[in-house]
Amino acid sequence: MPVNDDQFSSRGEYFESLEDIPVNPSQEPTLGDLIHRRFNRRELLKGALGVVAVGTLARLSLGGAAEAASAASGRSSSAAASDFAFDEIAHGVDQTHHVAPGYSADILIRWGDPVLKGAPAFDPMAQSTAAQLGQFGYNNDFVGFVPLPFGSDNGDHGLLCVNHEYTDEEVMFPGHGKHDTAFSKLTPELVDIEMACHGGSVIEVKKEGGKWRVVKDSRYARRISALDTAMRVAGPAAGHPRLQTAEDPSGAKVIGTVNNCAGGITPWGTYLMAEENFHYYFMGSLEGNPEKENYQRYGVPGNRYGWARYHKRFDLNAEPNAGNRYGWVVEVDPLDPDAMPVKRTALGRFKHEGAESIVNKDGRLVVYSGDDQRFEFLYKFVTEGRVDTRNRAANRDLLDAGTLYVARFDADGTLSWLPLVHGQGALTADNGFHSQADVVIEARRAATLLGATPMDRPEDVEPNPANGKVYVMLTNNSKRKAEAVDAANPRASNIWGHVLELTPDDGDHAATTARWDILVKAGNPADPAAAAMWNPATSGDGWFACPDNCAVDPQGRLWVTTDQGSKWKKASGTADGVWALDTQGTARGTGRMFFRVPVGAEMCGPCFTPDGKTLFVAVQHPATDGTKDFPGFERSSTFEDPATRWPDFKDGMPPRPSVVAITKDDGGVIGS
Numbered sequence: 001m002p003v004n005d006d007q008f009s010s011r012g013e014y015f016e017s018l019e020d021i022p023v024n025p026s027q028e029p030t031l032g033d034l035i036h037r038r039f040n041r042r043e044l045l046k047g048a049l050g051v052v053a054v055g056t057l058a059r060l061s062l063g064g065a066a067e068a069a070s071a072a073s074g075r076s077s078s079a080a081a082s083d084f085a086f087d088e089i090a091h092g093v094d095q096t097h098h099v100a101p102g103y104s105a106d107i108l109i110r111w112g113d114p115v116l117k118g119a120p121a122f123d124p125m126a127q128s129t130a131a132q133l134g135q136f137g138y139n140n141d142f143v144g145f146v147p148l149p150f151g152s153d154n155g156d157h158g159l160l161c162v163n164h165e166y167t168d169e170e171v172m173f174p175g176h177g178k179h180d181t182a183f184s185k186l187t188p189e190l191v192d193i194e195m196a197c198h199g200g201s202v203i204e205v206k207k208e209g210g211k212w213r214v215v216k217d218s219r220y221a222r223r224i225s226a227l228d229t230a231m232r233v234a235g236p237a238a239g240h241p242r243l244q245t246a247e248d249p250s251g252a253k254v255i256g257t258v259n260n261c262a263g264g265i266t267p268w269g270t271y272l273m274a275e276e277n278f279h280y281y282f283m284g285s286l287e288g289n290p291e292k293e294n295y296q297r298y299g300v301p302g303n304r305y306g307w308a309r310y311h312k313r314f315d316l317n318a319e320p321n322a323g324n325r326y327g328w329v330v331e332v333d334p335l336d337p338d339a340m341p342v343k344r345t346a347l348g349r350f351k352h353e354g355a356e357s358i359v360n361k362d363g364r365l366v367v368y369s370g371d372d373q374r375f376e377f378l379y380k381f382v383t384e385g386r387v388d389t390r391n392r393a394a395n396r397d398l399l400d401a402g403t404l405y406v407a408r409f410d411a412d413g414t415l416s417w418l419p420l421v422h423g424q425g426a427l428t429a430d431n432g433f434h435s436q437a438d439v440v441i442e443a444r445r446a447a448t449l450l451g452a453t454p455m456d457r458p459e460d461v462e463p464n465p466a467n468g469k470v471y472v473m474l475t476n477n478s479k480r481k482a483e484a485v486d487a488a489n490p491r492a493s494n495i496w497g498h499v500l501e502l503t504p505d506d507g508d509h510a511a512t513t514a515r516w517d518i519l520v521k522a523g524n525p526a527d528p529a530a531a532a533m534w535n536p537a538t539s540g541d542g543w544f545a546c547p548d549n550c551a552v553d554p555q556g557r558l559w560v561t562t563d564q565g566s567k568w569k570k571a572s573g574t575a576d577g578v579w580a581l582d583t584q585g586t587a588r589g590t591g592r593m594f595f596r597v598p599v600g601a602e603m604c605g606p607c608f609t610p611d612g613k614t615l616f617v618a619v620q621h622p623a624t625d626g627t628k629d630f631p632g633f634e635r636s637s638t639f640e641d642p643a644t645r646w647p648d649f650k651d652g653m654p655p656r657p658s659v660v661a662i663t664k665d666d667g668g669v670i671g672s
């Protein structure tokens with residue numbers, strides 16, 4: 001489609017504009033429709049008078065409705081007993097980061113810093129493929145912590161596993177200016193640098209004297225890249241003809257992983273890398289391609305990187321099956337740098353946002369994952385076998401056998417998990433599913449045929465072992481239809497998002513039923529047009545928009561990070577950040593702002609150490625999104641002229657995505 005480059009500040013904004021086009025043909029009721037049916041006007045008005053007392057969230061402002069709720073409960077809204085005890089920071093946007101008073105936020109590692117032994121220091125004017133393959137990658141997203149020694153709860157020493165999602169060439173490379181949609185300036189070397197920037201990093205970190213450092217020349221240090229990391233394919237799609245290519249006639253070995261967004265750490269200490277927007281990387285025509293309908297359902301080819309010019313595994317004309325080899329969850333063993341990563345196809349192929357897990361009460365592992373696109377679905381995978389806590393090696397192939405489920409939400413507050421199993425329901429040869437391999441390769445189509453509920457961009461999904469509930473981040477959905485609007489659901493263009501809370505029946509995460517509820521409807525509660533739903537104790541800085549990633553700390557408390565993209569000014573007027581969010585008691589639904597990113601950045605990767613005394617966060621793509629709305633700058637960022645030079649603030653040094661280590665100045669538990 002024709003694109004006017006001048007309307008975008010960055011590659012990320014360009015991607016975001018094209019992702020606004022839904023590809024799901026489902027006619028099932030959307031989550032917005034179900035919210036309207038369940039939370040009708042009478043329920044909402046009733047809730048507005050009892051929100052503090054009973055925890056039912058209603059459409060509230062920070063003015064009259066909050067006062068009414070406080071009066072009805074006989075207490076001041078400020079009396080809500082929060083699980084958090086810190087002074088929140090203010091909304092805003094500027095060139096640097098901010099953290100709550102009494103805390104320190106230290107840069108741990110930045111794009112280009114050495115990871116492998118012998119890797120050079122970062123030189124932005126002399127970048128090379130060889131250097132980048134040994135250096136920390138770009139756009140850090142998921143962060144996972146594996147304590148050392150393994151099996152301990154050590155909060156001062158461990159391995160950080162970090163995803164590198166995508167690249168922003170306009171602020172990475174000199175002379176590239178705005179996003180080059182024609183790839184006219186690409187060279188083989190620049191393509192290979194971009195590919196080396198993708199993937200993941202494993203680094204050893206240690207806390208000494210209250211401060212964290214990267215252990216130099218660690219035996220665990222590893223870079224995983226889209227360029228040259230070989231991966232084994234396992235599970236039902238391994239070796240299937242639909243994964244076979246001229247480069248890999250076995251269909252069982254893939255080079256590289258792409259667009260690794262959120263992820264997870266398994267109970268046996270492996271690192272799950274979720275491949276999200278894999279369609280970006282493919283080019284070519286679908287005419288005559290036997291996978292045409294399958295690819296169209298995923299937006300393949302995305303034509304947003306020029307890699308196919310030099311690497312035919314991204315050229316659909318050269319390799320018609322190439323698009324089926326990405327979109328999986330990749331398992332990596334960070335304790336063994338020589339172990340080959342494995343694409344676990346039993347978990348399904350879609351735009352995975354996260355792969356967080358919990359050991360069920362029967363010992364099986366349950367992995368939750370969202371499919372991050374408007375009107376797509378929520379999934380979980382339940383292993384066939386049980387986790388062996390005494391023998392790590394026994395869990396090596398646990399993720400290759402089990403049942404993949406997709407969620408159907410009903411208006412009465414119930415949820416049904418529908419099994420995506422070959423031969424059951426519509427998943428038969430009559431509909432083109434000849435084996436379980438076909439089901440997992442076309443998980444989206446299979447889920448649509450089963451009647452799954454189209455969601456408002458399901459992103460991170462986090463089970464909470466402390467209370468048995470599951471929290472689902474629904475970032476936004478600007479394509480909700482106007483006919484769904486009424487007093488109960490006045491969000492024809494939902495640019496703010498929701499947080500859902502799921503309660504598995506009988507505390508059984510493997511059960512096929514659960515209940516669902518709304519924890520908060522994001523957006524400004526003082527703006528009637530937003531129809532936001534918050535506890536009235538939430539301050540003018542405590543509300544947020546566009547929940548994306550989340551984490552449950554060792555105390556069982558929920559923390560939420562946001563991704564508003566280029567529309568931050570319209571969605572909230574503040575930069576993205578980290579918010580604490582109460583989930584229980586009279587404070588349920590109360591937000592509190594803890595950390596804020598610099599202009600143009602997205603907040604990712606919240607991860608706590610086992611003692612709760614460190615929170616690692618990932619600041620992604622600083623100086624890119626929405627910089628035309630940044631007062632005083634009001635233009636697109638470039639390498640030479642970025643909206644911020646965070647975190648180095650040195651002339652000639654571009655903005656650098658970085659992992660930040662947050663600690664309490666008194667050495668105590670974060671948030672307490």
